[in-house]
Amino acid sequence: MSILLTGGLGFIGSHVAASLLEHGHDVVILDNLCNSQASVARQLELLCAKPIPFYEGDVRDNAILATIFSKHPIAAVMHFAGLKSVAQSATDPLLYFDNNVGGTITLLQAMQQHGIYQFIFSSSATVYGIPQYLPYDEVHPTCPINPYGRTKLQAEEILADLAVSDKRWAIASLRYFNPIGAHPSYTIGELPNDQPNNLMPYINQVASKQRPFLTVFGNDYDTKDGTGERDYIHVMDLAEGHVAALRLIQKSAGLHTLNLGTGQPYSVLEMIQTFEKATGQSIPMKIGPRRQGDLPIYYACADKAKVILQWEAKRTLKEMCESAWKFELQRQSLFK
Ligand code: NAD
């Protein structure tokens, strides 16, 4: 049996594919390449030394889903295919709801038609919104503050109704915190578009002299050093969390909503210092104004995943920085 990964050539999907392959699973990948490159499939094949069925197509296309479900013995689907820019979701909400919510509905309908009921969904800590308390646990109220977060919450609500409607559904909705880093082969990693929005890819581009300095978005927050704090998680820990979630849904039906984070927040300044120490590169920076819509601090309560998945994030911030940088050094020779 195989696992279908939608969006499996993207940052998180490709690392989950590598982990699944390392654990002896077969994978099939569907990706429309709107934010990834086909050469990632080649790198995955080199890593696992076997061919990986890859379909270039859209998760909203029922015909391609029918082809995949007819041709391959798919036991479970992991749904990474989604758009993830908070800023773009505010300027083009229809695109985001169509892709992220519409895509999820089309996929679930196709699964139902083909009798496949095991599903893992890429949700996000953004579903929580302004913290009423920290760390966010899974029963913290959900009130996202941007359209991107609302697409994730709407998809979660659909999944909750689906799990109630038919007891065959076994679903894990995984709320990711801030994944960074790269596979230990350094042949897959994060491939941002030209101007990265997120901190780690931006730091990488400053370290590799593609950008002159990092702008720190505000140093007047009520946090340990005034800069924003986040719960960064190594993408390989996140990937292993998916392998554990697959084990869970293989034996336990219903909807399981779980945070995937470390429980440990780090500030922007701590991140810069750790990166500099881990890599020997210096990161010139300037303090700028706050970024609109940024929360000062949020991080996960990671206890539920520990109990339910028997999984916890193990890798340190230093390891995250080192691996991100080592991938950056190889990236230009591997990808265009
Ligand atoms: P990514 O952009 O690197 O990967 C997403 C992949 O999905 C890309 O390869 C893209 O080409 C593909 N895709 C998008 N829409 C598609 C469609 N309609 N049909 C087929 N393929 C499509 O993003 P990522 O960081 O790997 O994120 C994966 C998932 O996790 C997304 O759903 C994202 O919202 C969610 N998530 C990401 C983060 C993060 O910080 N990276 C945090 C929380 C949640």
Ligand code: UDP
């Ligand atoms: N950040 C920053 N400069 C950048 C990018 C991000 O200071 O160029 C800060 C941002 O304000 C936040 C933290 O780094 O406090 C993490 O930002 P990111 O966009 O990576 O994650 P998110 O805010 O979406 O959780």
